Amino acid sequence: MVMARKQGSHSDITGPRVLDTALRLIAQHGFAAVSMRQIASEVGVQAGALYNYIPDKQSLLFDMMREHMAELLTSLRATDLQGDALRQLEAFTRFHIRFHLPRPDQVFVSYMELRNLSPQNFAVIERMRRDYEDALEAILRQGESEGAFAVADTRVATRAIIAMLTGLSHWYREEGRLDMAAIEAIYWDLVRKSVGA
Amino acid sequence: MVMARKQGSHSDITGPRVLDTALRLIAQHGFAAVSMRQIASEVGVQAGALYNYIPDKQSLLFDMMREHMAELLTSLRATDLQGDALRQLEAFTRFHIRFHLPRPDQVFVSYMELRNLSPQNFAVIERMRRDYEDALEAILRQGESEGAFAVADTRVATRAIIAMLTGLSHWYREEGRLDMAAIEAIYWDLVRKSVGA
């Protein structure tokens, strides 16, 4: 029987390092602007070695984005979204900020590199993004039927709120003026008011 | 005296066509993913001919973005932003939508390709973007001093509102369910409420 190697084997170290390094570089320079040789160089191997961990460059991007979206949806479903619509909306808002703020590179790549996905891969990611949007839309619809919210168009409001929240990741810096708790409070105030609650 | 040629000369036709074609292709595939040969091919010339109109590829991107931002700022200053803060905010909101909706490619490129600008060029564009943000921030501050608006943090609210409005360009389609007037009404409702007015 062949055991998995525990020492001396770098596979379980190099593998994740490839994805981590690629994520950072692509977030910084863009998918098309980063070469396999750049990624390999920062990992500390030759370009050919990358192909022990990924079939090709396209899969590198797809795997990063799919993992990000899968984590997002899993975390959302694991989050307690109960109570009336107002409480659910607050929970969703705070969840979104808490999930996205510590992951600026993933957010950047997932929103900027959609064009560089193959059509099939794009469809998969788009479906996941739509699932996330639908969770917020359901909350808004419930709020309307409760009479707690007043929005002119639920679908548009859904997208507007997500754009507002996601935009946060484009300028937030950890060392900045506001910590995450302050950010949460400010955005929750904006979101709550925007739906008329 | 040498007159500018009026017929038979393609310079005044090809020149703008280069920028237009480049804009469309870059919006579609991204700056790094579009080659000079692709642009030239769609324009109907050889790659070398492009260099009669631009010094290099970087200038192509920079010229496109600077022109977009300059038009944005010029149009904003030509817009009647008077009356109390609430009226100004409405005027700003409607201006933003009317300016951006008919220019999806420019918006896309200007917000997605900042990474591909050289540091000097980036600084120029960033300065212009900041000028635009400041116009909105001034309105919010006036609204606060009037007692018309209630926002937890003016700087954050400024960015949040612009993110909300700009996000519109990412999903709006001319042939869609809503025309521009409907969109304006829906977003103005969201913006007005978000600042507590």
Place this chain on the structure above:
DNA sequence: CACTTAACTGAACATTCGTTCAGTTGAAAA
């Protein structure tokens, strides 16, 4: 008409690209 010159071609330049693969290395297995 001959002359000038703006506009463009077509080929070439040195790099770089993603990807493949035969061969090397060195630690775990027997």
Place this chain on the structure above:
DNA sequence: TTTTCAACTGAACGAATGTTCAGTTAAGTG
């Protein structure tokens, strides 16, 4: 100690990259 094989190297592949430039074309000028 010998064997095994996962992990990796280093070189090579054809194709594509941005950019340059000597030469061609054709329309305007005098």
